[in-house]
Amino acid sequence: MNKTDFSDMPCPVAKSLARVGEWWSILILRDAFYGLTRFSEFETSLNIAPNMLTRRLNDLVENGLLERKPCSETPTRFEYHLTDAGKDFRPVIWALVAWGNAHFSPEGAASVLVNRHTGVPAQPVLIDANTGEKITSENYRVGPGPAASEQMRYRMDFLRLKQEAGNENLRFNPPAKADA
Known part of the structure; x- marks a missing residue:
């Protein structure tokens, strides 16, 4: 099945989905916000197949949301860090956390956005x-x-x-x- 390319559409929602619309990509970005940087960390956290993770990381780098930086020479290893465009996706993740908790978590919230200084849960608006x-x-x-x-x-x-x-x-x- 061929994936439809939305990147040339004039709609900003379509253009954004062309960059992050695949669910693995959004979960990788979520984990990058939580501080994960290495391939093995993403692989373990997401329980994702290595070939799929490689494709998604390459796409996120190509689309300017992550940058790949070498972290060791032998063997060559890389870390993945959020770019400014990637960091600007953070409010979308926070909104998804709040929306998911409000509508799809009858058992209660598994994670919440909290104030760094007080620990008090926040409600993003x-x-x-x-x-x-x-x-x-x-x-x-x-x-x-x-x-x-x-x-x-x-x-x-x-x-x-x-x-x-x-x-x-x-x-x-x-x-x-x-x-x-």
């Missing part, structure tokens, strides 16, 4: 850095950016109009070519 306001669907929506195509602008306008009108009967009927 998305905040608008410009206003300090909590981002909610009541106050915020996704809109077209400066590079949005005509197709994307149509989709964003349609969704806005549908919400504003409260009309569930409106049907999405984009112009001929859909791009994202």
Whole structure:
């Protein structure tokens, strides 16, 4: 089965999924945030086949989320460290922890985000850095950016109009070519 390549799509969600959309990749990033750096550490933590781990690590390096650094010469061994782009994925991991605990952990949370200084569990929320306001669907929506195509602008306008009108009967009927 061939994997669909989303990297050329204009949608930022699609572009992001092209880099981290494979579940092993997200789990490797999670473990990198927890401090793992060596192939053997990832392999043991994830119980992943070495060939799969090699592919995923290579993809994460190629996509600029991890960097490979030599840590020994004989035999040659490497460590994997988060790049700035990789570090910027951390809030996504924190959001997945909170979302998974809230919706898929009836037995209770296996891990939680805690304040480093107090140890008190935190509840991550998305905040608008410009206003300090909590981002909610009541106050915020996704809109077209400066590079949005005509197709994307149509989709964003349609969704806005549908919400504003409260009309569930409106049907999405984009112009001929859909791009994202």
